[in-house]
Amino acid sequence: MKTCNTCGDVKPFAEFHRCKSKADGLSGRCKSCQSEYYREWRKNNASRAEYERKYRAENAEHLTAVHAKWQRENPEKCRTYTATHRAKKRAATV
Numbered sequence: 001m002k003t004c005n006t007c008g009d010v011k012p013f014a015e016f017h018r019c020k021s022k023a024d025g026l027s028g029r030c031k032s033c034q035s036e037y038y039r040e041w042r043k044n045n046a047s048r049a050e051y052e053r054k055y056r057a058e059n060a061e062h063l064t065a066v067h068a069k070w071q072r073e074n075p076e077k078c079r080t081y082t083a084t085h086r087a088k089k090r091a092a093t094v
């Protein structure tokens, strides 16, 4: 058993993530506190949307090339995808 340094609960070792840098090899936070911490971290730091926007901006050429290649290799899937996408969009706007 180990005490979580965040919520103070005493929990079984299985409730803690492994962490090589720690003396006992386990994270100081229990798993639920860790996921809560990450949720907060994501909210306070780069949001997923922001990350994706940046990624797209930085890799625009690469993504366009990948997409074009995929379209060439998967014309059928591409048509299906476009049709589904259009139908969804139409359903959303009406």
Ligand SMILES: [Zn+2]
Pocket: 004, 005, 006, 007, 008, 009, 029, 030, 031, 032, 033, 034
């Ligand atoms: Zn905890």
